[in-house]
Amino acid sequence: MAQETYAPQFINPAGLYDPAPNAYSHIAVVPAGHTLVFVAGQGGEAADGRLVNDFRTQLKQAFSNLQTALTSQGLTFKDVVKQTTLIVDHNPEKLKILTEESLQIWPDKQFPVNTLIPVPGLALEGMLIEIDVTAVKR
Numbered sequence: 001m002a003q004e005t006y007a008p009q010f011i012n013p014a015g016l017y018d019p020a021p022n023a024y025s026h027i028a029v030v031p032a033g034h035t036l037v038f039v040a041g042q043g044g045e046a047a048d049g050r051l052v053n054d055f056r057t058q059l060k061q062a063f064s065n066l067q068t069a070l071t072s073q074g075l076t077f078k079d080v081v082k083q084t085t086l087i088v089d090h091n092p093e094k095l096k097i098l099t100e101e102s103l104q105i106w107p108d109k110q111f112p113v114n115t116l117i118p119v120p121g122l123a124l125e126g127m128l129i130e131i132d133v134t135a136v137k138r
Contacts, residue, residue, distance in 0.1 A: 012026050022099055034137060039069045043123070044061040051126040055094055055097060058127070073135070078106075086119045088122060
């Protein structure tokens with residue numbers, strides 16, 4: 001009899017390139033019976049709505065905003081299984097920064113599935129990044 005798994009699994013199948021250097025996984029599998037929590041896109045704005053015109057600063061603030069939202073539901077970044085990242089004027093340097101900051105959040109490299117979408121602009125003038133996540137409540 002197969003052992004039941006209660007935690008989400010992150011899988012990178014043979015035949016696909018290793019996504020770990022870019023801080024994401026190819027597949028996330030969520031066991032039945034878990035509650036999904038969807039967090040709307042969070043940008044780099046502080047609680048007062050202020051935006052600093054620096055990509056890394058906005059990225060750190062977006063992750064901080066996500067952490068606040070997750071914490072309000074009793075969750076952490078370890079519970080995140082899906083991420084969508086929108087980056088204004090995406091380039092290799094911004095990907096490098098995203099990877100570095102993601103490694104701070106997921107040092108065990110159990111990265112969520114992530115779709116990165118380059119965009120020409122976002123909801124607020126001056127926004128450089130927006131990230132939404134789906135997390136699993138166990």
